[in-house]
Amino acid sequence: MHFKEGEVRIPSGCAILGVIDKSRKRFSGEDMIRAITVMHERGNGLGGGFAGYGIYPEYKDYYAFHVFYDDASIKKQCELFLDEHFDIINLSKIPTRKMSEIKDEPLIWRYFLAPHPTKLKSSQLDEREFVAKSVFKINTTIKGAYVFSSGKNMGVFKAVGYPEDVGRFYKLEEYEGYCFTAHGRYPTNTPGWWGGAHPFALLDYSVVHNGEISSYDANRRCIEMYGYKCTLLTDTEVITYIVDYLHRKKGLDFKEIASVIAAPFWNTIVNYPDEERKKCEYLRNAFASLLITGPFSIIIGCQDGMVALNDRLKLRPMVVAEKGDKVFVSTEECAIRVIEPNLDRIWAPKGGEAVIIKLEDERL
Amino acid sequence: MKRVYVNEQWCLGCRLCEYHCAFANSKESDMVKALKNKRIAPNIRVESKGNINFAVSCRHCEDPLCVRGCITGALQKIDGLITVDKERCIHCYTCIVCCPYGAIAPSDDGAIQKCELCIKNNNGTPACVRGCINQAIVYEER
Amino acid sequence: MNYIYPEYEVVRNHSRCITCRACENQCANNVHSYVECENRMESNDDACVNCHRCVTICPTRALKIAKTDHVFRENANWTGKTINEIYKQAQSGGVLLSSMGNPENYPVYFDKILINASQVTNPSIDPLREPMETRVFLGSKSHDIVRDAAGKIVTETTPQLDLSIPVMFSAMSYGSISYNAHESLAKAAQKLGIYYNTGEGGLHEDFYKYSKNTIVQVASGRFGVHKDYLTAAAAIEIKMGQGAKPGIGGHLPGTKIIGDVSRTRMIPEGSDAISPAPHHDIYSIEDLRQLVFSLKEATDYKKPVIVKIAAVHNVTAIASGVVRSGADMIAIDGFRGGTGAAPTKIRDNVGIPIELALASVDKRLRDEGIRDKVSLIVGGSIRSSSDIVKAIALGADCVYIGSAALIAMGCHLCRNCQSGKCNWGIATQMPELVKRLNPAIAYQRLVNLISAWRHEIKEMMGGMGINSIESLKGNRLMLRGVGLNEKELSILGIYHAGE
Numbered sequence A: 001m002h003f004k005e006g007e008v009r010i011p012s013g014c015a016i017l018g019v020i021d022k023s024r025k026r027f028s029g030e031d032m033i034r035a036i037t038v039m040h041e042r043g044n045g046l047g048g049g050f051a052g053y054g055i056y057p058e059y060k061d062y063y064a065f066h067v068f069y070d071d072a073s074i075k076k077q078c079e080l081f082l083d084e085h086f087d088i089i090n091l092s093k094i095p096t097r098k099m100s101e102i103k104d105e106p107l108i109w110r111y112f113l114a115p116h117p118t119k120l121k122s123s124q125l126d127e128r129e130f131v132a133k134s135v136f137k138i139n140t141t142i143k144g145a146y147v148f149s150s151g152k153n154m155g156v157f158k159a160v161g162y163p164e165d166v167g168r169f170y171k172l173e174e175y176e177g178y179c180f181t182a183h184g185r186y187p188t189n190t191p192g193w194w195g196g197a198h199p200f201a202l203l204d205y206s207v208v209h210n211g212e213i214s215s216y217d218a219n220r221r222c223i224e225m226y227g228y229k230c231t232l233l234t235d236t237e238v239i240t241y242i243v244d245y246l247h248r249k250k251g252l253d254f255k256e257i258a259s260v261i262a263a264p265f266w267n268t269i270v271n272y273p274d275e276e277r278k279k280c281e282y283l284r285n286a287f288a289s290l291l292i293t294g295p296f297s298i299i300i301g302c303q304d305g306m307v308a309l310n311d312r313l314k315l316r317p318m319v320v321a322e323k324g325d326k327v328f329v330s331t332e333e334c335a336i337r338v339i340e341p342n343l344d345r346i347w348a349p350k351g352g353e354a355v356i357i358k359l360e361d362e363r364l
Numbered sequence B: 001m002k003r004v005y006v007n008e009q010w011c012l013g014c015r016l017c018e019y020h021c022a023f024a025n026s027k028e029s030d031m032v033k034a035l036k037n038k039r040i041a042p043n044i045r046v047e048s049k050g051n052i053n054f055a056v057s058c059r060h061c062e063d064p065l066c067v068r069g070c071i072t073g074a075l076q077k078i079d080g081l082i083t084v085d086k087e088r089c090i091h092c093y094t095c096i097v098c099c100p101y102g103a104i105a106p107s108d109d110g111a112i113q114k115c116e117l118c119i120k121n122n123n124g125t126p127a128c129v130r131g132c133i134n135q136a137i138v139y140e141e142r
Numbered sequence C: 001m002n003y004i005y006p007e008y009e010v011v012r013n014h015s016r017c018i019t020c021r022a023c024e025n026q027c028a029n030n031v032h033s034y035v036e037c038e039n040r041m042e043s044n045d046d047a048c049v050n051c052h053r054c055v056t057i058c059p060t061r062a063l064k065i066a067k068t069d070h071v072f073r074e075n076a077n078w079t080g081k082t083i084n085e086i087y088k089q090a091q092s093g094g095v096l097l098s099s100m101g102n103p104e105n106y107p108v109y110f111d112k113i114l115i116n117a118s119q120v121t122n123p124s125i126d127p128l129r130e131p132m133e134t135r136v137f138l139g140s141k142s143h144d145i146v147r148d149a150a151g152k153i154v155t156e157t158t159p160q161l162d163l164s165i166p167v168m169f170s171a172m173s174y175g176s177i178s179y180n181a182h183e184s185l186a187k188a189a190q191k192l193g194i195y196y197n198t199g200e201g202g203l204h205e206d207f208y209k210y211s212k213n214t215i216v217q218v219a220s221g222r223f224g225v226h227k228d229y230l231t232a233a234a235a236i237e238i239k240m241g242q243g244a245k246p247g248i249g250g251h252l253p254g255t256k257i258i259g260d261v262s263r264t265r266m267i268p269e270g271s272d273a274i275s276p277a278p279h280h281d282i283y284s285i286e287d288l289r290q291l292v293f294s295l296k297e298a299t300d301y302k303k304p305v306i307v308k309i310a311a312v313h314n315v316t317a318i319a320s321g322v323v324r325s326g327a328d329m330i331a332i333d334g335f336r337g338g339t340g341a342a343p344t345k346i347r348d349n350v351g352i353p354i355e356l357a358l359a360s361v362d363k364r365l366r367d368e369g370i371r372d373k374v375s376l377i378v379g380g381s382i383r384s385s386s387d388i389v390k391a392i393a394l395g396a397d398c399v400y401i402g403s404a405a406l407i408a409m410g411c412h413l414c415r416n417c418q419s420g421k422c423n424w425g426i427a428t429q430m431p432e433l434v435k436r437l438n439p440a441i442a443y444q445r446l447v448n449l450i451s452a453w454r455h456e457i458k459e460m461m462g463g464m465g466i467n468s469i470e471s472l473k474g475n476r477l478m479l480r481g482v483g484l485n486e487k488e489l490s491i492l493g494i495y496h497a498g499e
Helices: A029-035 A072-085 A116-121 A128-139 A162-170 A218-224 A235-249 A255-262 A273-284 A333-339 B016-024 B031-035 B064-071 B094-098 B128-132 C022-026 C053-057 C080-092 C179-192 C203-213 C225-230 C258-266 C287-297 C314-324 C343-349 C354-367 C384-396 C405-407 C437-466 C485-493
Strands: A012-021 A046-054 A063-069 A086-093 A107-115 A145-149 A154-159 A179-185 A201-202 A205-211 A298-301 A305-310 A317-321 A328-332 A345-347 A357-358 B002-008 B045-049 B052-056 B075-078 B081-084 B137-140 C009-014 C034-037 C040-043 C063-067 C113-115 C136-138 C161-163 C168-171 C214-218 C235-239 C250-252 C273-275 C306-311 C328-335 C374-378 C397-401 C479-481
Touching: A012 A029, A012 A333, A029 B128, A046 A162, A046 A205, A046 C053, A063 A072, A063 A128, A063 A154, A072 A107, A072 A128, A072 A145, A086 A218, A086 C040, A107 A128, A107 B081, A116 A128, A128 A145, A128 A235, A145 A201, A145 C225, A162 B081, A179 A205, A179 A298, A179 A305, A201 A235, A218 A235, A218 C354, A235 A255, A235 A298, A255 A273, A255 A305, A273 C479, A305 A328, A305 C273, A317 A333, A328 A333, A328 B052, A328 B094, A333 C314, B002 B052, B002 C136, B016 B128, B064 B075, B064 B094, B064 C343, B081 C273, B128 B137, C009 C040, C022 C040, C022 C053, C053 C063, C053 C485, C113 C384, C113 C405, C113 C437, C168 C179, C168 C437, C168 C485, C179 C203, C203 C214, C203 C225, C225 C287, C235 C287, C287 C306, C287 C314, C306 C314, C314 C354, C314 C479, C328 C354, C354 C374, C354 C384, C354 C437, C384 C397, C384 C437, C384 C479, C397 C405, C479 C485
Parallel strands: C168 C397, C214 C235, C235 C306, C306 C328, C328 C374, C374 C397
Antiparallel strands: A012 A179, A012 A205, A012 A328, A046 A154, A046 A179, A063 A107, A063 A145, A086 A107, A201 A205, A205 A298, A298 A305, A305 A357, A317 A328, A317 A345, B002 B137, B045 B052, B075 B081, C009 C063, C034 C040, C113 C479, C136 C161, C250 C273
């Protein structure tokens, strides 16, 4: 029997990759395909995907929804919902390439949306919360419809298959952005489902993740108290919600978020200078159930830049490299070398030490 | 020097120390064989009155009256420990009269016997200390 | 005529008995006696409570206790136990009294839950090589991030308890247990960096030095409560109920209210200490809120307030109400929880298992989004490190242990605390018995027990790939049930093994 994400919890191993240009100079998705190809062995063909930032400059003020539909009737049902809650600025099929490697494709549509002003006002929510709530509503109530990307000027492209095939399937080389993340998946017990591939995204937050977190259910049961619903039962989903909760809703910066989800050990905290110690104690205590344990390396993409983080024991590989304005994060160094052989600097960050890459003129 | 001390507060008067002492000095390996149907003559004795119990044994005094009283040198103080050389004891029992604690007694063979901190029976920690069920008897420096 | 045949027999191996008479000396029930003319020990089985004091101290292992093979005619309905209870009541006309926790054969859910471990996809962690954290903070957690003018996070919190390991010694009053037992618990709590609980007996003046590790209790009799008592403590617990006797008050007979016990409880010597069944100023949930805030006012909002309730049928609704009454922590006491004395039929028939109460309260509070406003402490038969791991994975922040702590100190669960003649010096006020519990020994045994459990908890956590206990809390995917039906699994919120 085959289960879909959400019906069973699926641990998986993976390859992750992220490239960002701090000066916001845009580059083609082609490089990402080339780089992730060399980490082919880290995936097993059961999921791959990319997130690109800065790819929709002409629609940068609108929320770009990427949606999977099982069939046309579901699409109709979902569009009714979208039409009711948003002004649909533009809609189209996401261009794809027919390939033998990618099978069973659902209908894949893209919408550029602005929240309906009166709906937004009557909801008494801020705009982003309104959009997030709408995403949850579609994903939990319209069976067969799945919004897998919902940020501004960014988009997620993912499928079941090897990541390099997924990239070509979505014609990623035709997109230009200032930041891309990529993921090759190695789930352990299922053929995978398109929605379950990474990156996982909510609003402009996207997460690619390599690992299997042992704190999963503690994290899930905590975050679900704060308006999130974990429908996929994957680590990436819960990590994304935690990041969204702490960054968007609680206003923590990424350094502070790192000291929640990959909190320093108590016997490390005790040796910090007084002010830092109090802060870390406070954050660790207040958000105790959002501590993530078990192996992980993650790359978080967001409006303002990119963050790379390892679990505090560094149980998964991850290297960071720099070349000019570009910063690279990868599971393996080889993936970076293939697109940039001459690096200014390359290093392996310590466990729990967040690498925060800010875009110029943006505060993270 | 480590000595045997008794914390009256914790002494329950169960007299198990007496039996452990007698067994340790019996040269037998089985307590039943050593003590069954025997009248025991231990070097530690529990004194009881009402709810107050106290096990008494040689205190290994700084300036021991027994050693001063011994006319043959059978009792000697060596490294703080007061020992008996049974070969030299002539059964005069002057020491028994001298000891203000009643910690010396005649043994079955007529020579005197007293606590020698289980040095001779090679028990390490004195048997009364090991056998005390409430840590009332302790072996420590004070 | 005595209808009751002794349940247990003292079996003496006369060939090993050296007539040292230690058994005679140490039995407060006068079971043993010496027959001088025959140089032989004798025993009176009628008086034996099966506490093993004599068995344990006998230097030649000449003693053991055996269950009698004297039987009634077989009857699956009218068991010997039931018949004997009727004889007792027909004789005395009184309520049957018992001590310690419910011994009856109800399911123990902890024993039907199994713990997960990592294999292949996720590495297990070796606690001997890697840090493994068991420290927890108890108290209300706020997710509000407040920043000062400079943008720095304001780190003031509501009062919290800081524990090196999520285990505390549960409420046992001075009076129900001895001075030495209290001192042992207090000293061990201090050494371990955890807390013990005074119960409703006040805090003896000698133990104020342990007050940083002391939780003081305010119960329906208000015994021993005064300002210094409240301000000295690390936390204050309002006792609404007890797992062993939900809905029932307490009664410490006047014979135990002597000397220091009377002074500490602030009641006259020889008077019975009767704790009413309810608090007579709490007839509803809003009254509880008033008491919670009276205590907070009295202590300048510096002490967290715990509300302890018994696990009863509608415990989830009660717990939800308690959270909204301003409590910082809820202690839930399961139906197997111990007691110094309770009516037998209440102890054995009232309340629900702690595993089910915990699982449903944790879920309910999460469903209502108020779980972080309180810490959940559970007790009512936590027996081992694996019970602790399971309780925490079900959703507890911390556990209370009572019986396990007493057993560590020497209790042999003879369940005769109500007699006041505890041969182990624990549940007694008789000076000659109290002195049998030397705190230097008992304290060390408590420290040993918790340290051993800490090692085991770390090993189990490491096996699961978890290196901090907060990642275990409520992590129910780490648990599987065996031999449980759908309903039980759904209440526990866990899958069956194999799923």
